Amino acid sequence: MxxxxxxxxxxxxxxxxxxxxxxxxxxxxxxxxxxxxxxLNPYGYRTATYMGxxxxxxxxxxxxxxxxxxxxxxRARRPGPAAASGPQVRP
Amino acid sequence: MxxxxxxxxxxxxxxxxxxxxxxxxxxxITPASEITEAAAAWMPQVGGVFLQAESEVAAINxxxxxxxxxxRCMTASSGPGxxxxxxxxSYMAGAELPCVIADITRGGPGLGNIASEQSDYHQVxxxxxxxxxxxxxxxxHSVQEMADLTALSFELADRxxxxxxxxxxxxxxxxxxxxxxxxxxxxxxxxxxxxxGTAESRGNAITSMHLDTDKLESxxxxxxxxxxxxxxxxxxxxxxxxxxxxxxxxxYGIVARILKGVAAEARAAGLPVGVLRPxxxxxxxxxxxxxxxxxxxxxxxxEMSNGQMLEDxxxxxxxxxxxxxxNRMGGNAPTHHEVxxxxxxxxxxxxxxxxxxEEWIVHV
Amino acid sequence: MSSEPEVSxxxxxxxxxxxxxxxxxxxxxQHATHxxxxxxxxxxxxxxxxxxxxxxxxxxxxxxxxxxxxVFAYYxxxxxxxxxxxxxxxxxxxxxxxxxxxxxxxxxxGDGDLSAIGSAEILHAANRGEALTVxxxxxxxxxxxxxxxxxxxxxxxxxxxxxQGRGAHEGYPLHVSELLAxxxxxxxxxxxxxxxxxxxxxxxxxxxxxxxxxxxxxGFSLVEILSPCxxxxxxxxxxxxxxxxxxxxxxxxxxxxxxxxxxAQSDAVxxxxxxxxxxxxxxxxxxxxxxxxxxxxxAAPDLNLQxxxxxxxxxxxxxxxxxxxxxxxxxxxxxxxxxxxxxxMRSGTSNCHVRLARELIDSPLVAHPDVLVAxxxxxxxxxxxxxxxxGWILYNGETLPEDCDWxxxxxxxxxxxxxxxxxxxxxxxxxxxxxxxxxxxxxxxxTSIESALGRLVRNPRWLALDEAALASGRKLMxxxxxxxxxxx
Numbered sequence: 001m002x003x004x005x006x007x008x009x010x011x012x013x014x015x016x017x018x019x020x021x022x023x024x025x026x027x028x029x030x031x032x033x034x035x036x037x038x039x040l041n042p043y044g045y046r047t048a049t050y051m052g053x054x055x056x057x058x059x060x061x062x063x064x065x066x067x068x069x070x071x072x073x074x075r076a077r078r079p080g081p082a083a084a085s086g087p088q089v090r091p
Numbered sequence: 092m093x094x095x096x097x098x099x100x101x102x103x104x105x106x107x108x109x110x111x112x113x114x115x116x117x118x119x120i121t122p123a124s125e126i127t128e129a130a131a132a133w134m135p136q137v138g139g140v141f142l143q144a145e146s147e148v149a150a151i152n153x154x155x156x157x158x159x160x161x162x163r164c165m166t167a168s169s170g171p172g173x174x175x176x177x178x179x180x181s182y183m184a185g186a187e188l189p190c191v192i193a194d195i196t197r198g199g200p201g202l203g204n205i206a207s208e209q210s211d212y213h214q215v216x217x218x219x220x221x222x223x224x225x226x227x228x229x230x231x232h233s234v235q236e237m238a239d240l241t242a243l244s245f246e247l248a249d250r251x252x253x254x255x256x257x258x259x260x261x262x263x264x265x266x267x268x269x270x271x272x273x274x275x276x277x278x279x280x281x282x283x284x285x286x287x288g289t290a291e292s293r294g295n296a297i298t299s300m301h302l303d304t305d306k307l308e309s310x311x312x313x314x315x316x317x318x319x320x321x322x323x324x325x326x327x328x329x330x331x332x333x334x335x336x337x338x339x340x341x342x343y344g345i346v347a348r349i350l351k352g353v354a355a356e357a358r359a360a361g362l363p364v365g366v367l368r369p370x371x372x373x374x375x376x377x378x379x380x381x382x383x384x385x386x387x388x389x390x391x392x393x394e395m396s397n398g399q400m401l402e403d404x405x406x407x408x409x410x411x412x413x414x415x416x417x418n419r420m421g422g423n424a425p426t427h428h429e430v431x432x433x434x435x436x437x438x439x440x441x442x443x444x445x446x447x448x449e450e451w452i453v454h455v
Numbered sequence: 456m457s458s459e460p461e462v463s464x465x466x467x468x469x470x471x472x473x474x475x476x477x478x479x480x481x482x483x484x485q486h487a488t489h490x491x492x493x494x495x496x497x498x499x500x501x502x503x504x505x506x507x508x509x510x511x512x513x514x515x516x517x518x519x520x521x522x523x524x525x526v527f528a529y530y531x532x533x534x535x536x537x538x539x540x541x542x543x544x545x546x547x548x549x550x551x552x553x554x555x556x557x558x559x560x561x562x563x564x565g566d567g568d569l570s571a572i573g574s575a576e577i578l579h580a581a582n583r584g585e586a587l588t589v590x591x592x593x594x595x596x597x598x599x600x601x602x603x604x605x606x607x608x609x610x611x612x613x614x615x616x617x618x619q620g621r622g623a624h625e626g627y628p629l630h631v632s633e634l635l636a637x638x639x640x641x642x643x644x645x646x647x648x649x650x651x652x653x654x655x656x657x658x659x660x661x662x663x664x665x666x667x668x669x670x671x672x673x674g675f676s677l678v679e680i681l682s683p684c685x686x687x688x689x690x691x692x693x694x695x696x697x698x699x700x701x702x703x704x705x706x707x708x709x710x711x712x713x714x715x716x717x718x719a720q721s722d723a724v725x726x727x728x729x730x731x732x733x734x735x736x737x738x739x740x741x742x743x744x745x746x747x748x749x750x751x752x753x754a755a756p757d758l759n760l761q762x763x764x765x766x767x768x769x770x771x772x773x774x775x776x777x778x779x780x781x782x783x784x785x786x787x788x789x790x791x792x793x794x795x796x797x798x799x800m801r802s803g804t805s806n807c808h809v810r811l812a813r814e815l816i817d818s819p820l821v822a823h824p825d826v827l828v829a830x831x832x833x834x835x836x837x838x839x840x841x842x843x844x845x846g847w848i849l850y851n852g853e854t855l856p857e858d859c860d861w862x863x864x865x866x867x868x869x870x871x872x873x874x875x876x877x878x879x880x881x882x883x884x885x886x887x888x889x890x891x892x893x894x895x896x897x898x899x900x901x902t903s904i905e906s907a908l909g910r911l912v913r914n915p916r917w918l919a920l921d922e923a924a925l926a927s928g929r930k931l932m933x934x935x936x937x938x939x940x941x942x943x
Contacts, residue, residue, distance in 0.1 A: 010467065022492035022685075022692035028652050043484075045492070060652050062468035063659065066490060066497025068504065068531065073468035093742055096777070096784050096792070105738045113728075114554055136737050138728025140553045144546065145579035152543035152576070156550030159537045160517075160558075164550075182540045266793035266819050267777065269784050274742060276734035286535035286551070288558020290514035296480065296529045298520075298538035303482045345820070352817035426822050 010057020010075045012050045018070040019047035025061035025071060034061060094269035099237040099259060100125035100167075102270050103193050104133055106238035107165055110245040111277035112191070113139035114164030116153035118146055118172060121205040122261035123195035126167035147172040151179025151192075158188035159297040161285025163245055167193035169261075170203065170211050174219065180254050181220030184314070185299030189248035191241065192226075193257045195264035198422040206422020207261035209344060212399035215256050216372045223311045225318050227255045227325065228372040230343040234268035240370070242273070247325060249282070251317055258372060260395065262345040262424070321374050328376035329368040330383075332358060336365030338437050339383050341404055342393040343369050345424060350393060353430045362438055372400065377407035384411040388441040391415045391433060393425055413441075471504035473513050473533055480530045489527055493692020495649045495682025495699075496525050499592060499662070503561065504532065506663040510670055516559045517551050519544040521573075523565035524599045525592065542573020545580035548587050556725055559588070559669050566593045566607040567600075570631045574606075577631070581675050584640030586722055588665045589677040591631065594684040595703060602687040607631075609706050628706050632679045636712035642674040644713040648681035650700025654709070664716075672721035681707055755787030756898040758811055761821045763838050765806035766830025766851070771885035774911065775828070776807040778889060781907030783811035786900050791819035804833055811896070826895060828888050830871070835859050847895055849888050867891055867935050874931070875924055883924040890928020894936075 012034070019041070025048050026034045033054040036046040048061075048071075057075040065071045097105075103126055104115070115130035117123075127143065134141035140157070144150035150166050157164035168176060173194050183190060196211045198204040213219070216228050227247050229240040237259060244255040281287055286295045301307035331351055333339060338357075340350040347368040357364040367383060367390075369376050380390070390412055392401045398416055405414050417433045419425045470476075478485045490497045507516050516534035520526055522541035529536035535558070539547040544562040552560040562580075569577050569591050580587060596614055597603040604614040604621060606629035611620040632646050643665060647658035658680055665676035681703045683695035690698060735741040762779065764772040773794050780792040793808040808821035823843045829835035830851045836859060842848055844863035848855065851871040869891075875884040893899060904925070912918045 011464070018487045020487070020492035024493055024692050024696060027693045027696070028655075043487075057467055059468040060656075063501075064498060064649075064652065064655055065501070066492070066494050067487060068474045068497065068501055069470035069486075071468070072466060072470070074464040075467040077463045077465045094784065095740065096781050096790065105740055108734060108738060109740075114550065116550060133738060136729070137734055138726070140550070142549070142553065145575055148543070149546040149576050149579065152540060152546035153550035155539065155543070156519075156537065156547035157554045159547070160551045160554035162554040164554075178540055179543070186538075262793060262819070266791060267780060268791050268816075268819070269789070272735065272738075272740045274735050276731045278731055286517055286537050288515045288517050288535055288551075288555045288560070293514050293533070293535055296536035296538070298529060298536070300526065300538060306482070345818075348818040349820065355817060424820055427818065427820075428822065 008053060008055050008057075008076065010055040010073060012055055012061060012074065013072045014048050014050065015070050015072075016041045016047045018067045019045060020067060020070075021045035021047050022066060023048070024064045024066065028060045028064040030058060030060065031056055094271045096267050097234060097270045098125060098265060098267050099231070099234045100195065100264045101129045102234050102238040103167070103241045103257065104129035105272060106241040107191065107245065108133055108137055108139065109273060109276045110163065110242040111279040112163045112165050112245060113137070113279050114154070114157035114162045115139065115141045115166065116144050116150045116157065116164065117166045118144050118150050118168065120169045120172045122197055122207070122264050123167045123169045123172075123193065125264070126193055126195070147175035148178065151176040151183070154190045155179055155183055155186070155188060158183065158190050159186075159286050161281040161287050161292075163189070163249070163279060165191040165193065167195065169195050169197045170199045173211055173214060177214065177220035180226060181218075181222050181224060182299050183254050184220075184224035184226065185222060186297050187252040187314075188254070188297065189252050190254050191244040191248055191257060192254060193241070193259065196258065196260045198420070204422050205261070207345065207395060207424065208420060208422060209260060209346070209395040210397065210399065210420070211258065212372065212396055215258050216399075216403075224314060225253075225373055227251065227253060227321060227374070228258050229255065229327075230258045230370060230372050231263055232344050232347045232368065233263070234266065234270045237263060238270050238272060247321075251321055253317070258344070260344045318374075325371060326374050326376045326378065327370035328379045329366075329370060330379065331366040331368060333365035333367055333383055335363055335386060336383065337363040337386065337388045337442055338365075338434060339387045339390045340364060340366045340393060340430070340434070341369075341390055342366070343372065343400065346393050346395060349425060349427060349430060352427055353434060356431065357434050362434070363442075364434060369400070375403045375407065377403075380404060380407040381411070384408055387412055389413050389415060389437050391417060391437060393417045393430060395419055395424060471501065471508045473504040473507040473516070474500075474531055475533045478530045481527070488531060490524065491686040493683060493685040493695060494524070495594060495680065495684070496592060498649055498655065499590060499658070499680055499682065500528065500531060502659040502662045503563075503590060503666075505659070506666045507534065509663065510666060512559045512666070512670060515557060516561065517555075519548045519551070519560065519562045521562075521564040521568040523568050523597075525563055525565060526599070528563055542568050542571070543576055544568065545573065545576040545585070545587070545589065549580050549583070549585045552585060552587055556722070559666065561588045561590060561666070563590045564592065565598075566591070566595065566605045567597045570606040570629050578635070581635045581641050581677065582638050584642075584674045586669055586672060586674050587676070588669045589675075590662065590665070591677055591679040592682045593679055593707065594682045595628075596684055596687050598684045598687045607707075609703065630707065632677065632712050635677060640675055641677065641713050642715045642719040643668050643676040644679075645711045646679040646681070646707060646709050648699050648704055648709055649683060650681065650696060650704060654700060668716055673716055673719040674722075679707070681709075755813060756900065757813060758783075758788060758896060758898055759813065760809075760811045760826070760896050761824050762809040762826045762828065762892065763806060763821050763824040763841065764809065764828040765804060765834035765838055766885070768805045770805070770830045771882065772805055772828065772830060773807050775885045775889040776809045778904070778907050778911055779809050779811070779892070781910060782899055782903040785903035785906050788812060789814065789816050791816050793819045804831075804837070806834065806838070811899075826892055828892060830885065830888065832856060849891050851884060851888065867932060869931060874927060878923055878927060879920050883920050886921040886924035887928040887931070890925035891932040892928075893925065894929045894932035
């Protein structure tokens with residue numbers, strides 16, 4: 001099944017050109033849905049990757065990530081007041 | 092009475108403001124403190140910034156900031172303070188930032204004393220900081236020139252995007268003479284490369300760093316090209332009765348004033364003596380020396396240092412003529428009498444046919 | 456097919472707009488920063504960029520990059536950038552901010568930069584209350600240069616320059632934020648850490664606050680951020696993060712050390728500068744403000760006078776020299792006035808050289824004066840031998856010291872101080888002596904002297920006294936000359 005994650009509040013994208021595989025996002029992620037790739041990127045790093053399900057869209061991985069563009073956090077837009085609520089962690 | 096009696100140090104500040112200078116950052120030091128004091132009095136009145144820094148190191152780095160923000164700016168100091176500023180001067184030359192630094196020299200090394208010397212020549216003219224750079228250096232010899240060359244310094248600093256040093260001794264800084272100023276003020280303008288905290292200037296960056304070896308080399312070559320242009324265009328010197336001079340006296344700043352007095356007396360007695368006064372110490376007026384060499388029999392360099400400009404004179408003449416040297420140090424100025432004696436001695440040794448001595452030896 | 460509801464996705468967190476999309480100032484790998492994996496700088500950069508975005512100040516922002524690992528910050532931030540010398544960012548930032556008060560200036564510094572070589576610059580910028588935002592990244596080590604000891608290195612922590620671990624001989628960890636919090640001016644100082652999610656979230660709030668304070672014109676704000684350096688610490692990024700929380704925080708407690716943001720006043724809007732055309736007048740050099748003609752009509756007098764004036768500091772020798780020079784200028788002569796200066800002005804002897812001439816003056820130094828005005832004995836001893844044959848010594852005393860009696864020189868020795876005291880104030884002795892001198896320089900127009908004195912002596916009571924003193928001096932000299940003539 002490929003549609004399970006659509007029930008999730010969020011998801012994340014990792015730019016494999018930018019990620020240096022430091023693992024801080026993995027440590028920081030509350031639902032623990034990030035892991036390191038087994039393969040290396042062109043610069044020799046095992047980059048972070050989203051496991052594909054369970055992201056809450058909290059944005060903590062983004063906050064702790066040292067690379068400006070390595071992580072993008074997406075949040076599901078659903079009808080109703082919930083759609084207007086911002087990130088759970090506000091800098 | 093169009094002229095006013097004014098101290099050289101005060102004339103610098105008024106001329107700077109007329110030239111569009113709107114930032115003064117300095118640290119007090121004798122004999123340059125009047126410049127800082129005058130800036131404190133006048134700069135705020137014209138909407139400029141005056142700030143007394145915690146050190147000369149901070150002051151020159153404040154100039155780095157003000158120049159980065161596109162403001163014509165200046166500082167003033169003396170030997171020990173100029174030594175501390177060398178770091179920032181190197182950074183400014185590297186980052187191609189314009190500024191004007193007035194160095195009202197005093198005695199050294201170390202704490203030395205507060206009397207006038209010309210012993211900052213090496214650290215200013217040769218660049219006391221690290222790296223391949225030059226500063227343009229102007230040497231006034233009167234209060235009027237303190238004003239005129241300050242204005243020129245700001246023009247040159249902007250034209251070459253480089254620090255310019257106004258190198259004056261304590262005498263010129265402290266003395267009062269009649270001075271006349273232009274009656275119109277230059278509009279401060281914003282250079283296109285400045286970082287001014289605006290949308291238009293957001294893309295600009297000021298840095299002296301070029302990590303790549305080829306890029307740094309190319310940057311330094313570009314600086315060299317700039318200095319080469321300055322060497323072609325900006326050389327200034329005063330030829331004072333040098334036409335036909337067989338003994339050429341060489342000095343800058345207060346020394347040149349003394350030399351003119353001596354030369355006038357010697358000339359009145361029929362001796363072919365002239366004065367060559369470098370006004371730009373960098374670029375050095377080497378061609379002026381070479382032009383005089385065929386006619387001159389000897390050059391006498393007079394300095395209040397251990398022979399720092401002497402080296403440049405020798406390089407300029409490259410052995411074409413003998414170069415003699417007379418100096419005083421420690422804050423002493425060579426006296427009229429001392430120089431006249433030296434001229435007499437040179438005349439004896441180098442001039443074939445002398446007028447009878449009694450005709451030209453003047454009582455002093 | 457699936458019965459899932461339609462879901463659209465919006466970007467909740469992404470690279471802030473205040474970063475460049477590609478880092479074109481970098482020589483290579485322009486898609487990523489130069490920072491090591493797990494470096495705190497990247498995290499702090501993001502907080503800062505996010506705060507710039509959120510406050511809508513990208514165009515106004517000027518970032519001062521330091522020396523240290525963040526020396527290349529200007530590769531990344533799409534704002535106005537100035538890269539500074541090691542430790543000098545607060546000085547550079549000070550002048551940028553004062554030059555362009557509308558800008559938002561951030562000094563970004565590491566611990567070596569800010570707390571060692573730049574300790575003076577940060578202290579004074581804070582003490583002046585410069586309206587800056589300082590981001591102080593403390594990782595307890597010199598990282599860029601390969602792991603040498605910093606002022607913030609912990610006790611016992613090894614570094615390449617404290618291989619046995621930092622001991623008391625190397626000094627103790629410097630608590631910069633606490634030091635700065637003793638100053639009056641700063642409005643906001645907080646220490647935060649990057650030790651865990653919670654700390655990082657708090658750090659982001661502090662950074663934003665420090666920036667917002669500047670936007671609101673409140674004054675000096677500094678955020679110290681305890682930051683991991685996995686590479687030099689020889690830890691994994693996660694270990695390094697925990698070390699910040701578990702070890703560093705023990706030495707550097709987190710918290711707000713200063714918060715005067717409630718009581719701080721916004722900076723006043725600077726007044727607009729005066730019109731350019733008004734500048735010469737403001738500087739007092741507008742020709743319209745000066746007398747158009749010398750007060751003395753006619754050609755300049757035929758006068759060539761070289762004078763040395765000397766006395767104790769406070770006796771007013773510099774002033775009478777100035778009066779003489781001003782009068783000469785007023786009379787259309789070339790003049791110069793050269794003082795001794797420095798400590799001599801405050802104690803000991805003071806002297807000046809004055810020249811008046813029809814022709815351009817070559818040297819302002821008077822080696823052989825026509826007139827020596829000596830207001831005390833040390834001065835006459837020092838300068839009497841210089842006086843030109845046929846010249847004058849004016850001496851403040853009953854008689855010239857015997858060994859100073861130069862045979863080819865005229866002497867007027869009088870107790871000028873007592874004479875002045877009889878006139879009303881002993882301090883006018885200098886003017887009595889100037890009067891005597893002016894009698895020698897007889898062809899200097901009186902109008903020029905009065906005009907010079909009026910410009911230099913503003914107090915009417917003193918002006919009246921000085922005029923009387925001048926007249927008294929002239930009279931003394933006339934009488935002395937008459938006596939001499941009579942005697943011969």
